[in-house]
Amino acid sequence: xxxxxxxxxxxxxxxxxxxxxxxxxxxxxxxxxxxxxxxxxxxxxxxxxxxxxxxxxxxxxxxxxxxxxxxxxxxxxxxxxxxxxxxxxxxxxxxxxxxxxxxxxxxxxxxxxxxxxxxxxxxxxxxxxxxxxxxxxxxxxxxxxxxxxxxxxxxxxxxxxxxxxxxxxxxxxxxxxxxxxxxxxxxxxxxxxxxxxxxxxxxxxxxxxxxxxxxxxxxxxxxxxxxxxxxxxxxxxxxxxxxxxxxxxxxxxxxxxxxxxxxxxxxxxxxxxxxxxxxxxxxxxxxx
Amino acid sequence: xxxxxxxxxxxxxxxxxxxxxxxxxxxxxxxxxxxxxxxxxxxxxxxxxxxxxxxxxxxxxxxxxxxxxxxxxxxxxxxxxxxxxxxxxxxxxxxxxxxxxxxxxxxxxxxxxxxxxxxxxxxxxxxxxxxxxxxxxxxxxxxxxxxxxxxxxxxxxxxxxxxxxxxxxxxxxxxxxxxxxxxxxxxxxxxxxxxxxxxxxxxxxxxxxxxxxxxxxxxxxxxxxxxxxxxxxxxxxxxxxxxxxxxxxxxxxxxxxxxxxxxxxxxxxxxxxxxxxxxxxxxxxxxxxxxxxxxxxxxxxxxxxxxxxxxxxxxxxxxxxxxxxxxxxxxxxxxxxxxxxxxxxxxxxxxxxxxxxxxxxxxxxxxxx
Numbered sequence: 001x002x003x004x005x006x007x008x009x010x011x012x013x014x015x016x017x018x019x020x021x022x023x024x025x026x027x028x029x030x031x032x033x034x035x036x037x038x039x040x041x042x043x044x045x046x047x048x049x050x051x052x053x054x055x056x057x058x059x060x061x062x063x064x065x066x067x068x069x070x071x072x073x074x075x076x077x078x079x080x081x082x083x084x085x086x087x088x089x090x091x092x093x094x095x096x097x098x099x100x101x102x103x104x105x106x107x108x109x110x111x112x113x114x115x116x117x118x119x120x121x122x123x124x125x126x127x128x129x130x131x132x133x134x135x136x137x138x139x140x141x142x143x144x145x146x147x148x149x150x151x152x153x154x155x156x157x158x159x160x161x162x163x164x165x166x167x168x169x170x171x172x173x174x175x176x177x178x179x180x181x182x183x184x185x186x187x188x189x190x191x192x193x194x195x196x197x198x199x200x201x202x203x204x205x206x207x208x209x210x211x212x213x214x215x216x217x218x219x220x221x222x223x224x225x226x227x228x229x230x231x232x233x234x235x236x237x238x239x240x241x242x243x244x245x246x247x248x249x250x251x252x253x254x255x256x257x258x259x260x261x262x263x264x265x266x267x268x269x270x271x272x273x274x275x276x277x278x279x280x281x282x283x284x285x286x287x288x
Numbered sequence: 289x290x291x292x293x294x295x296x297x298x299x300x301x302x303x304x305x306x307x308x309x310x311x312x313x314x315x316x317x318x319x320x321x322x323x324x325x326x327x328x329x330x331x332x333x334x335x336x337x338x339x340x341x342x343x344x345x346x347x348x349x350x351x352x353x354x355x356x357x358x359x360x361x362x363x364x365x366x367x368x369x370x371x372x373x374x375x376x377x378x379x380x381x382x383x384x385x386x387x388x389x390x391x392x393x394x395x396x397x398x399x400x401x402x403x404x405x406x407x408x409x410x411x412x413x414x415x416x417x418x419x420x421x422x423x424x425x426x427x428x429x430x431x432x433x434x435x436x437x438x439x440x441x442x443x444x445x446x447x448x449x450x451x452x453x454x455x456x457x458x459x460x461x462x463x464x465x466x467x468x469x470x471x472x473x474x475x476x477x478x479x480x481x482x483x484x485x486x487x488x489x490x491x492x493x494x495x496x497x498x499x500x501x502x503x504x505x506x507x508x509x510x511x512x513x514x515x516x517x518x519x520x521x522x523x524x525x526x527x528x529x530x531x532x533x534x535x536x537x538x539x540x541x542x543x544x545x546x547x548x549x550x551x552x553x554x555x556x557x558x559x560x561x562x563x564x565x566x567x568x569x570x571x572x573x574x575x576x577x578x579x580x581x582x583x584x585x586x587x588x589x590x591x592x593x594x595x596x597x598x599x600x601x602x603x604x605x606x607x608x609x610x611x612x613x614x615x616x617x618x619x620x621x622x623x624x625x626x627x628x629x630x631x632x633x634x635x636x637x638x639x640x641x642x643x644x645x646x647x648x649x650x651x652x653x654x655x656x657x
Binding site for chain 1: 355374381405450
């Protein structure tokens with residue numbers, strides 16, 4: 001009672017000390033809530049994956065198990081062929097990542113250091129693709145791709161569109177990385193020691209935003225690996241388009257599920273590797 | 289001017305170069321950050337630029353470093369015009385206010401960074417980096433990352449990094465402001481020791497007057513982009529050139545008086561004037577608290593130099609006593625032992641030591657009219 005009176009007098013609304021039993025009950029309720037939320041969301045994401053996995057392991061007779069669909073990923077001859085589509089998809093991911101990073105990293109560092117007043121404009125431009133539906137983008141891209149097709153038919157040409165699609169995600173990830181370091185002071189310190197602008201970016205800024213660069217790469221890769229609409233509407237055959245074609249043409253549906261799951265697992269493993277590499281690099285040898 | 293090394297009598301070699309700024313100006317839109325600044329830093333000298341926020345001291349440093357471009361004026365280093373030279377080619381070491389070590393490099397790698405850019409071979413680079421770390425007392429922390437050492441140690445590594453490239457000029461931009469008082473005082477003395485040891489011409493920017501007075505050969509007090517006074521610390525303190533300098537450097541009592549000839553009469557005391565050309569008439573004299581001494585007064589007589597102690601502030605070895613004189617209050621700085629016998633409420637008699645005083649411009653102006 002005395003405690004409540006003194007707290008009331010001091011004007012604090014929150015009691016400084018709660019009865020121990022109350023705290024324990026509260027913590028237990030919070031834990032139960034956490035587990036329920038975690039389980040519900042886990043099931044929401046896992047059930048479709050488990051169903052996909054089950055279908056990919058379906059044998060020739062209903063209710064039997066077989067690895068045939070997984071073995072077919074490598075041997076599937078089509079039509080359409082799968083392996084070239086996987087190759088192209090990976091190449092697209094690499095090309096898109098490289099171009100997005102080569103475009104954004106120096107630009108963002110430069111804007112932050114030398115022309116900070118245009119950072120809002122750059123941000124707006126980079127986030128713009130997020131606000132335009134894919135179908136509208138395709139309408140815009142179509143005449144450009146008609147011309148590109150005169151010179152090159154490969155689906156690798158999709159990188160032009162993917163670079164633009166990836167801009168908002170990569171921009172956000174890199175921006176968070178740049179916010180985490182004092183770019184101005186670090187670059188001025190490097191400049192005063194005799195570093196050129198290239199050295200400042202390559203040896204001082206980039207190593208300190210490595211985690212952000214990896215995040216941008218993961219997001220860009222995930223986007224490229226799953227992109228269907230633009231490729232399909234522009235009449236290019238990337239992996240999701242090929243999977244869609246298989247689902248329409250082949251009697252062996254299991255291979256679609258095994259390939260989808262394989263591409264998902266590939267993206268997941270890639271993400272794990274990238275974030276592990278990022279953590280190791282960020283932590284540095286001194287922390288081991 | 290007496291050379292700094294002669295004055296300090298430590299026999300250190302002077303390896304620095306002269307830095308000269310002529311008519312240096314810098315504007316940020318309508319704001320004048322630097323207004324035709326003329327300043328020469330002698331070879332091997334340490335000049336502290338002191339002033340309130342926005343006075344242009346950091347701008348001066350950044351212009352010398354080449355991190356910003358001057359709108360007008362010229363900067364010469366060792367006789368060579370560097371006004372339009374890029375920062376990376378100026379050969380200047382700089383320590384920043386914010387922690388500026390590269391987080392992904394160890395202390396040793398940070399120190400060796402500038403040497404690596406100069407393509408010095410790995411063995412020599414490593415040796416020099418260790419020497420520099422030893423100079424700042426951190427050779428045992430060479431393989432630690434910035435986040436594994438304290439703020440004071442980080443600034444020491446930054447100093448070692450700046451000195452490793454053997455710069456022509458060392459620029460220190462409030463390097464101690466983020467540190468706690470004790471580390472700050474230690475590092476301040478260390479910076480001075482190292483600067484004397486290597487003899488590099490140094491420009492030190494600070495808003496802390498104690499720091500400036502303790503470390504510099506000469507102190508430049510700045511206001512509104514202009515240099516108000518450039519003189520040795522003792523002169524800046526005891527013979528301030530302007531009322532701004534008098535009030536910015538140390539505490540000052542503003543006491544009404546009358547200027548007559550070469551003296552000003554304040555509450556019956558005749559005090560010599562710093563500026564003997566001050567026009568006669570009413571004026572406000574700027575009197576340092578340490579020029580005021582107090583003694584217990586048991587007579588009960590009222591006079592212009594008697595008052596009542598209203599507060600005693602303990603500052604360690606000294607105490608600051610506030611005395612109510614009836615029409616105004618005055619601060620006196622006494623030893624703590626002397627102040628102990630003058631508790632609040634006691635009657636005191638004041639004596640003002642006849643040090644040369646300055647008359648505040650705002651009060652002197654009406655006297656002219």
